[in-house]
Amino acid sequence: MSNQKFIPLSVPNISGNEWKYVKDCLDTGWISSVGSYVTKFEEEVAKYVGAKYGIAAVNGTAAIHICLKLIGVGLNDYVIMPNITFVATANAIKYTGADPILIDADPDDWQMDLELLENFLQNETAFDGEGHLIHKKDRRKIKAILPVHVQGNIGNMDHLMEIANKYHLPIIEDSAEALGSTYKGQHAGTFGLMGCLSFNGNKIISTGGGGIILTSDDKLAQRAKHITTTAKTNSLEYHHDEVGFNYRLVNVLAAIGVAQMEGLDKFIARKKEIGAFYRENLNGVADIRFQQIRPDVSFNNWLFTIQTKHQKKLISELNAQNIVCRPFWMPMYKLPMYSNCIYVSKQDNCDYIHKTCMAIPCSTSILDEELEIVTSQIKKIVA
Ligand SMILES: Cc1ncc(COP(=O)(O)O)c(C=O)c1O
Structure with missing residues (x-):
């Protein structure tokens, strides 16, 4: 524990x-x-x-x-x-x-x-x-x-x-x-x-x-x-x-x-700070990548998600340390009720995204020292 x-x-x-x-x-x-x-x-x-x-x-x-x-x-x-x-x-x-x-x-x-x-x-x-x-x-x-x-x-x-x-x-x-x-x-x-x-x-x-x-x-x-x-x-x-x-x-x-709604602007501002913190502090760490945001998009940074081939290991080790992380959704065609749907794809990027992406803690109430803990633990695990 x-x-x-x-x-x-x-x-x-x-x-x-x-x-x-x-x-x-x-x-x-x-x-x-x-x-x-x-x-x-x-x-x-x-x-x-x-x-x-x-x-x-x-x-x-x-x-x-x-x-x-x-x-x-x-x-x-x-x-x-x-x-x-x-x-x-x-x-x-x-x-x-x-x-x-x-x-x-x-x-x-x-x-x-x-x-x-x-x-x-x-x-x-x-x-x-x-x-x-x-x-x-x-x-x-x-x-x-x-x-x-x-x-x-x-x-x-x-x-x-x-x-x-x-x-x-x-x-x-x-x-x-x-x-x-x-x-x-x-x-x-x-x-x-x-x-x-x-x-x-x-x-x-x-x-x-x-x-x-x-x-x-x-x-x-x-x-x-x-x-x-x-x-x-x-x-x-x-x-x-x-x-x-x-x-x-x-x-x-x-x-x-x-x-x-009265708090929304404040929440978005905090989500943006959290996103900027992770992008800065996890940039160049192992193979970690981030979702690409267009320059004409102002992004609410809703659920901060990283992409790495260490996804499985990170999820299990961070969760074991009480740092809650989740994988990306399973693609729809992998669910039994949607497995027969028409799927338009060249190389199944969704499967790769599902297997490599993971969300990390990003509540608007997260403390700066908790952001430090999350990043330092991620660095330790993938080092
Ligand atoms: C992309 C997406 N679509 C639909 C929903 C469904 O919303 P709700 O859970 O409020 O029914 C959610 C959230 O849960 C979602 O993330």
Whole structure:
């Protein structure tokens, strides 16, 4: 058993008005799915990222599910997404009855490889007589691209939007990890028709569990709110006009969210300091590499991740010393429910990223001396 003090990976920072606002909900009885904090939270997040609307949801997965549903993704359709992401991206597609088409990652910035995406669309798809993009082999419709801003980083959005426009594919952004990241000054989650954020426990702000749909489209916003609140048209008479979902974030969690939003700039600033510290202090150590960030991206440094062939050894030895580290996600095609999906790849960069990348402690509350401990232990282990 190690004497080293426990250093968590990425935990929520509850140091502002969270208690006060939650107490307000408890004192007034407004704890459930109606309440002023839900609206305030939606408005604050939307304003922060520059979207016209935010529609709060129970979690990021539900938010993605709703977006896909609202643009008409359904049984036997395809949605294009990166092969390396958290499983929720693929699950949300499956909930609609559609199947993912998986695209390999760029080896440097770990985002969806746009060259592969373009080649696939050019060679494997066609427009049918009614103007729908279909996969040539099985004639199933391709309905959308669901890019993920992997680790909060952003790829070449100009190029992605160009491809999407050329093939008439709507973009729904899985920006779950990218709150506060921008590309050419524009926030993640605001490039596509809709974007989704997650506020689960390890995200840059957390409501315990929660998510939000971002959009600037009036109709989609109204539809999103309707369908996430059981498609109710008249609550007195229990009238609902379609199969809705009980996906609304509750007021007591939104209250935490409002307090967390007050700390967001501070959290991002600290994440950036942590990222800069690791980049400086681990640079040149063994074969350690970092995720490549474009000069036109302002990166929120959400979950600091290094790449090294010593990944396995580092993970087991650091965890044994109470320094929590995690490997990168398993590529989707390695999971049983997605193993038969179309996977567009030349050399399976995702597998390499999975086997070499690992996240290291980067909570906004981490102390400078803990950052020193993490780096010195990493140096010792790989020396
Ligand atoms: C890339 C990505 N997509 C989707 C999600 C799902 O969000 P949630 O856990 O809030 O459902 C997460 C986070 O967990 C994520 O990291």
